[in-house]
Amino acid sequence: xxxxxxxxxxxxxxxxxxxxxxxxxxxxxxxxxxxxxxxxxxxxxxxxxxxxxxxxxxxxxxxxxxxxxxxxxxxxxxxxxxxxxxxxxxxxxxxxxxxxxxxxxxxxxxxxxxxxxxxxxxxxxxxxxxxxxxxxxxxxxxxxxxxxxxxxxxxxxxxxxxxxxxxxxxxxxxxxxxxxxxxxxxxxxxxxxxxxxxxxxxxxxxxxxxxxxxxxxxxxxxxxxxxxxxxxxxxxxxxxxxxxxxxxxxxxxxxxxxxxxxxxxxxxxxxxxxxxxxxxxxxxxxxxxxxxxxxxxxxxxxxxxxxxxxxxxxxxxxxxxxxxxxxxxxxxxxxxxxxxxxxxxxxxxxxxxxxxxxxxxxxxxxxxxxxxxxxxxxxxxxxxxxxxxxxxxxxxxxxxxxxxxxxxxxxxxxxxxxxxxxxxxxxxxxxxxxxxxxxxxxxxxxxxxxxxxxxxxxxxxxxxxxxxxxxxxxxxxxxxxxxxxxxxxxxxxxxxxxxxxxxxxxxxxxxxxxxxxxxxxxxxxxxxxxxxxxxxxxxxxxxxxxxxxxxxx
Numbered sequence: 001x002x003x004x005x006x007x008x009x010x011x012x013x014x015x016x017x018x019x020x021x022x023x024x025x026x027x028x029x030x031x032x033x034x035x036x037x038x039x040x041x042x043x044x045x046x047x048x049x050x051x052x053x054x055x056x057x058x059x060x061x062x063x064x065x066x067x068x069x070x071x072x073x074x075x076x077x078x079x080x081x082x083x084x085x086x087x088x089x090x091x092x093x094x095x096x097x098x099x100x101x102x103x104x105x106x107x108x109x110x111x112x113x114x115x116x117x118x119x120x121x122x123x124x125x126x127x128x129x130x131x132x133x134x135x136x137x138x139x140x141x142x143x144x145x146x147x148x149x150x151x152x153x154x155x156x157x158x159x160x161x162x163x164x165x166x167x168x169x170x171x172x173x174x175x176x177x178x179x180x181x182x183x184x185x186x187x188x189x190x191x192x193x194x195x196x197x198x199x200x201x202x203x204x205x206x207x208x209x210x211x212x213x214x215x216x217x218x219x220x221x222x223x224x225x226x227x228x229x230x231x232x233x234x235x236x237x238x239x240x241x242x243x244x245x246x247x248x249x250x251x252x253x254x255x256x257x258x259x260x261x262x263x264x265x266x267x268x269x270x271x272x273x274x275x276x277x278x279x280x281x282x283x284x285x286x287x288x289x290x291x292x293x294x295x296x297x298x299x300x301x302x303x304x305x306x307x308x309x310x311x312x313x314x315x316x317x318x319x320x321x322x323x324x325x326x327x328x329x330x331x332x333x334x335x336x337x338x339x340x341x342x343x344x345x346x347x348x349x350x351x352x353x354x355x356x357x358x359x360x361x362x363x364x365x366x367x368x369x370x371x372x373x374x375x376x377x378x379x380x381x382x383x384x385x386x387x388x389x390x391x392x393x394x395x396x397x398x399x400x401x402x403x404x405x406x407x408x409x410x411x412x413x414x415x416x417x418x419x420x421x422x423x424x425x426x427x428x429x430x431x432x433x434x435x436x437x438x439x440x441x442x443x444x445x446x447x448x449x450x451x452x453x454x455x456x457x458x459x460x461x462x463x464x465x466x467x468x469x470x471x472x473x474x475x476x477x478x479x480x481x482x483x484x485x486x487x488x489x490x491x492x493x494x495x496x497x498x499x500x501x502x503x504x505x506x507x508x509x510x511x512x513x514x515x516x517x518x519x520x521x522x523x524x525x526x527x528x529x530x531x532x533x534x535x536x537x538x539x540x541x542x543x544x545x546x547x548x549x550x551x552x553x
Contacts (some may be wrong), residue, residue, distance in 0.1 A: 001079050001099045003036050003474050006047055007518070009545040010034045013073040014051065022069045029058040030538060037381040038471055045084065045092035046100065046471060050502065052089040063089030065182045095328035100470050101458025101526065104533035107473060113478045115540050120484070121160035126319045126327035127153050130242065131168040132318055135179040136197055138242070140367040145333050146388070147404035148364070150247045151489035159484045164325050166251040168315070171231055183209060205230050237281035241388050245545045255311065263307050264314045271299065271313070275502055276351040286347050290354060292379040293343035320354060331360045331487070339363055362487060364409045371417040395420040398547045402429035405545050406493035428497055433550055434501035436542065440551040442512055446528045449513035451520055453529045460526040465506040470532060472502040476537050480544065489545065496541045503534050
């Protein structure tokens, strides 16, 4: 029995009590949704619910009275061993061993779909992340967004959403001009401009521009040649790095297209009719303070030109009005210096007549690398910043993705390179991956010993270690849903570490293969079933993080 199945069964008992007149809802009241949770203290049972406390005022009864009514009905359900009332009206529920063990069967029946749901079916979510300027390799902040963003996309898809992964390609503005000037200076053998870019990659790109365009320096506008060709070469490198990091995008949106296609100018004329814009001091202002901004923002400057935020508004409109996959929700994943964008983007949605809640902004904090207890600050190739390639070269894609995803995005993190290269339980990604490899090794050994799951009796799974492992498996779907609801992929990573811990402890006290001349029993077969169910959930969870599930380590 899964937690979801138990919740539905309790919900049925609650409705039956209402239909029988044992509980009477006041006019206009409805019964709350039933949820079960794992008690912190295992002595309190397998699962607990506070539904009696939630509904007591609605039915005009003391919570313990309501709990008694529900306990009587729940105890009659198939698979329930006992129901106890605790404190002000909590219901603590113990499943019988067979019902608890059926969870392993359910997991193997559902396979790779276990833990998924259709709660977001029919919803298109535009998820924009990384979006680093094509002026150099992706630094650690962008690498964190790549890992978190792609994991969040996988988790939202696991809840049924249609997710459009989008990269906003900034090819319009001063930074691109500085990049082009830096390439041109390097090609001429001159020092980089004072505000330009350094690093070996500038030399690489400049040489590649000259290789494909030998006459670039004698062109009518050499800087434009280095800009157009250099940006394209740099962006291809960025895309290749992301692909090798297991991150690919559905849409690469070019900022320049907003201005080339006249979308911004067309939109500005329309926005003048919006109640969320007003005219003052010769300029048009967006009422962004209505949405928490510290001041209203100029959209059309007094000289008639568009301010930077005009492009943001046009871009949001593009996301929500596309012919293909128009967004019902737009999630922006931005760096630590973009806090002001939350209110501005919500105000932009309101100015277009859309619901501001169609915009969500996630702000990510800084990442630092530490080696030998000291910060790592310099890149071999980029010179000034540590890049995605630097991190992957040291620890590999799996460890990089996992370590960047296992923390809440609103916290600064230090990545200990020494720890991530250790093959020990101190290394969290090793700890989880080794649990999966161990399930595979145990299954291979069981097969050699002749243990199969052709027949089994899950009621045999009655030890404390069995119960603890089954309880951990039962929490997977809830962890995935919470990760989607709160946009926090780290909840899946932390769940996997909990599951791995439960499995490692179970492994030490639960032999699956018989010893010596010992006969193969239902207990061996049931344990193999539980082992295989754990393998499936570990693989499913690692897949949501874009991390491999090795069969041997």
